[in-house]
Amino acid sequence: MRLPKIVKDNLFFLLAETSSQIANLKILLHTSSATVAQRILDRHGYSYNLKMRIHDGCTEILRKGKKHDVDIFSLRAAENIASDLESLTDICHDCVRLAFKLTRKNSLRKYPILELLDEVVEGLSIIEASIEENDSQLAVKVGKIERKLDRSYHKLFEQQMKKLKSLKRPQDAITSLFIAQRIEEMGDVLEDIAESIMSARLGQPMHLDRFRSLKTALSDLGLIDADVEQIAETKSGSGISGISASDQDDGYAAILKDGSKEKLKEERESVESWHDIFPGLAPQILNFSKRGKKASLLIEHLPGQTFEQILLQEDKRFLDETLKHLTRTLKSVWNETRRKKTIPANHMQQLRKRLSSVTDVHPEFQLGKMKVCGEPVLSLDELISAAEKIESQLSPAFSVYIHGDFNLDNIIFDIEAGKIRFIDLHRSCYLDYVQDIAVFMVSNYRLQVLNKPTRQKISYVANYMYKFAANYARKNNDKSFDARLALGLARSFITSTRFILDRTLAKNMFYRGVYLLQAVQRCDSASYEKFELRVKELFA
Numbered sequence: 001m002r003l004p005k006i007v008k009d010n011l012f013f014l015l016a017e018t019s020s021q022i023a024n025l026k027i028l029l030h031t032s033s034a035t036v037a038q039r040i041l042d043r044h045g046y047s048y049n050l051k052m053r054i055h056d057g058c059t060e061i062l063r064k065g066k067k068h069d070v071d072i073f074s075l076r077a078a079e080n081i082a083s084d085l086e087s088l089t090d091i092c093h094d095c096v097r098l099a100f101k102l103t104r105k106n107s108l109r110k111y112p113i114l115e116l117l118d119e120v121v122e123g124l125s126i127i128e129a130s131i132e133e134n135d136s137q138l139a140v141k142v143g144k145i146e147r148k149l150d151r152s153y154h155k156l157f158e159q160q161m162k163k164l165k166s167l168k169r170p171q172d173a174i175t176s177l178f179i180a181q182r183i184e185e186m187g188d189v190l191e192d193i194a195e196s197i198m199s200a201r202l203g204q205p206m207h208l209d210r211f212r213s214l215k216t217a218l219s220d221l222g223l224i225d226a227d228v229e230q231i232a233e234t235k236s237g238s239g240i241s242g243i244s245a246s247d248q249d250d251g252y253a254a255i256l257k258d259g260s261k262e263k264l265k266e267e268r269e270s271v272e273s274w275h276d277i278f279p280g281l282a283p284q285i286l287n288f289s290k291r292g293k294k295a296s297l298l299i300e301h302l303p304g305q306t307f308e309q310i311l312l313q314e315d316k317r318f319l320d321e322t323l324k325h326l327t328r329t330l331k332s333v334w335n336e337t338r339r340k341k342t343i344p345a346n347h348m349q350q351l352r353k354r355l356s357s358v359t360d361v362h363p364e365f366q367l368g369k370m371k372v373c374g375e376p377v378l379s380l381d382e383l384i385s386a387a388e389k390i391e392s393q394l395s396p397a398f399s400v401y402i403h404g405d406f407n408l409d410n411i412i413f414d415i416e417a418g419k420i421r422f423i424d425l426h427r428s429c430y431l432d433y434v435q436d437i438a439v440f441m442v443s444n445y446r447l448q449v450l451n452k453p454t455r456q457k458i459s460y461v462a463n464y465m466y467k468f469a470a471n472y473a474r475k476n477n478d479k480s481f482d483a484r485l486a487l488g489l490a491r492s493f494i495t496s497t498r499f500i501l502d503r504t505l506a507k508n509m510f511y512r513g514v515y516l517l518q519a520v521q522r523c524d525s526a527s528y529e530k531f532e533l534r535v536k537e538l539f540a
Contacts, residue, residue, distance in 0.1 A: 001131050002071040007057040007078050009501045011131065014050040016360040016498075017043070018085045019124050021092045023356070026117050028099060037096045045238065045259060047089040054082040081127070088120075116152055119145050207239075213258040213289070213296035217243060220287045220298055221253055231255070238263060242301070252301040254286055261295035264288070267426035268297060270404075274425060277401055278333050281422050302421045304414035311408065311457060312449065319457065322413045327468045329420040334433055334472065337401035344396060345435040345484070347491040348388040354495040355384075358510075361498045365510050383517040390520055391487055394528060396432040397478040404428045406436040407443040434481065437469045438488030445539055446496045446509060462539040479529040483520060486533055490516035512538055 003011070021040055028036045058075040123145040130138035195208055218226050221243065229242045238259030242252040257264060265288075274282035284300040305314075310322050359366050367380040378386065403410065404427025412421045441462045449455070466485075473481035493513035500506040516538075523531050
């Protein structure tokens, strides 16, 4: 398939997400783990957002491209594949809900349902290869898997029907249930039609829940005639929209986030904590409303630019001014919130939790044991295990209240007011400050900009932040700062590759993470306090 990079990248991300959800479903059906079930349900909106990025990308290319430059059939196929992949994730969510209704845990083990899922996994791998290689024979193989699934399902159905012979007319009972289920699904289709009509009317993708949230937000703001612009989506499925008065050109009146009630409740509570702990840094919450499992959060719109915009668009003088205010703000927050109680970040535990998502996108990163010049080299799993043992010995000197998701686009600088502000605060908590520093440094490196002047600025920012944090550590007798930061950077370098499809950049990040794990592992236990990070080389 001949697809533009932006469409192809998002299609592969959606394939990886679908594969991950089906893998989690297999684990759930085998273990009946409530944690795994919640993991599947929490990502309900992410597949939808990826599908819409693909659809929007195809539409934009058709609108702007010249006829001889556009492969219409490939774009149409990409849209259909995206919709079908999202349907697969919907089925996963339905299976989770059905599994909750089982009266006996692990009762599914006696049925060959996991074998059916194995066929689906094989089909997804063939689809990925078929898109990459444009091979019609591979597509034929996918079609054959449908027949296998059909035969296996009918075999299973017949086996269960025999067990129901003790009932009078069991076929009627089961068929009636199937009919009722299909009729129930008609309501879902009607809702889809309503949302399609609404989306066409408003000129942007629109869930009914999102539409209700917007109506509430406009009422709260006292706006009768307003413009709504979708700004972004989060990985948990939340939508972010900017609301502005139609007759004004002075920016957004407020920002609306809508999505999972639990996620938005966490963010509201974190923002309120920031107001108590360090007033003026977080935006004001204008309203929080909930409906069932969904909710919306109306937030003050903060003036200024994100750190990412400043890094990519502004000159070095502006960048230095931003860094000066940012480090000054961090120092004030750390001094104000510092506690003697130590709370480790557990970077290796975070790495293990996200590692399967990394290998879904980059299977080549599943490093096993090997030998180089006759010398054994530890596998990635062994490196992480060794780092876990080391990390347990590296207790931070204190804890502070951290941002929790300290990426460049969550930091805003208002140069007119000379103020730094933070957004997207749902992960804020008391923790080792190294967590925020590592995330910030790697979020610079992972920017997919290859021109030399910008890469030099990225390196400059990473070194600036490291020097500031290392100096703070020295003044506060934090002797294992470098070693803990090395593990934090290793975690962030490796886990961030799940968002990067550029193979060169992903490899550069992954092997930097591996290098840091090896460097810490080679260090003698008595030398952890003397460990020194080679930041200039890492971020060159």
